[in-house]
Amino acid sequence: MYETILYEVSEGVAVVTLNRPDKFNAFTAVMNKEITDALKQAQKDADVRCIVLTGAGRAFNAGQDLSDVSGGGDVDYGGFLRDRYNPMILQFQKTEKPIIAAVNGVAAGAGMSIALACDIRLASEKASFVNAFVNIGLVPDSGGCYFLPRIVGIGKALELAMTGEKVSAEEALRIGLVNQVYPAESFMEDALAYARKLASLPTKGIGLIKRTMYKGLEMGLEETLEYEAFAQEAAGSTEDHKEGVTAFMEKRAPRFTGR
Numbered sequence: 001m002y003e004t005i006l007y008e009v010s011e012g013v014a015v016v017t018l019n020r021p022d023k024f025n026a027f028t029a030v031m032n033k034e035i036t037d038a039l040k041q042a043q044k045d046a047d048v049r050c051i052v053l054t055g056a057g058r059a060f061n062a063g064q065d066l067s068d069v070s071g072g073g074d075v076d077y078g079g080f081l082r083d084r085y086n087p088m089i090l091q092f093q094k095t096e097k098p099i100i101a102a103v104n105g106v107a108a109g110a111g112m113s114i115a116l117a118c119d120i121r122l123a124s125e126k127a128s129f130v131n132a133f134v135n136i137g138l139v140p141d142s143g144g145c146y147f148l149p150r151i152v153g154i155g156k157a158l159e160l161a162m163t164g165e166k167v168s169a170e171e172a173l174r175i176g177l178v179n180q181v182y183p184a185e186s187f188m189e190d191a192l193a194y195a196r197k198l199a200s201l202p203t204k205g206i207g208l209i210k211r212t213m214y215k216g217l218e219m220g221l222e223e224t225l226e227y228e229a230f231a232q233e234a235a236g237s238t239e240d241h242k243e244g245v246t247a248f249m250e251k252r253a254p255r256f257t258g259r
């Protein structure tokens with residue numbers, strides 16, 4: 001059904017695999033659209049309670065396929081981003097389900113940005129991150145200037161963006177760029193186990209946590225408190241909330257259904 005990605009749903013988890021391994025899974029216009037579409041599909045599908053984004057082969061994603069752009073003044077970079085990349089990044093935020101980047105190898109340029117746009121980053125010990133834009137005289141895009149300073153702090157973000165230096169998985173963990181690092185041999189199993197765990201939790205509540213937390217980044221305390229009250233009303237009316245309280249009172253493990 002898709003040309004540049006694979007999309008598979010199993011045990012509550014949708015796995016989106018970027019699938020141009022001979023090109024380090026670099027982005028094409030088709031891939032941008034297909035990722036956006038896959039996220040919309042996962043959002044609509046009640047059986048999907050967590051999404052994993054990963055790469056086929058050795059790399060996670062090497063950013064824009066540079067053989068598609070001539071690299072001169074004749075490329076409409078602004079239009080390029082507005083038409084292709086920006087709607088894709090916005091779709092990560094609009095998707096009210098947890099999205100995990102399972103970073104199996106190098107994530108460079110917009111490939112690093114897309115990992116940053118995910119809610120959680122799990123890295124293979126073979127993964128690395130390169131804010132490659134500066135190496136070709138460009139500015140971090142696809143949300144890189146938004147997410148990177150919020151995740152690692154402005155000082156580190158500026159350093160990574162200005163030097164374009166490669167960050168190892170170990171260093172990424174140290175600076176808070178990734179949440180966990182797993183051995184390369186068991187990486188996808190470990191990442192899927194993490195995803196299945198998230199998929200078994202209160203999906204609607206997690207969607208509201210995601211929305212409220214990201215909104216909180218943009219709002220003052222008073223507005224955030226008000227939004228929390230609004231979100232809590234919604235969370236409080238879910239079946240999973242009732243089940244959580246009932247299970248606690250009955251001293252048993254909860255059985256969340258995502259409703």
Ligand code: T3D
Pocket residue numbers: 022023024026062063064065066067069075077080106108109110111130132133135136138141
């Ligand atoms: O229009 C616009 O450009 C605006 C939008 C911009 C968004 C962006 O993402 S800009 C940033 C674009 N990405 C880059 O600049 C990264 C370029 N790649 C690299 O810096 C390195 O390849 C990596 C750090 C990703 C990996 O290095 P390494 O040493 O592990 O591998 P390699 O040998 O450099 O690359 C392996 C193969 O992948 C190689 O192909 P070959 O020679 O084996 O046939 C290489 O050409 C290919 N490849 C890697 N990155 C890209 C790519 N092919 C096309 N586009 C790429 N971005």
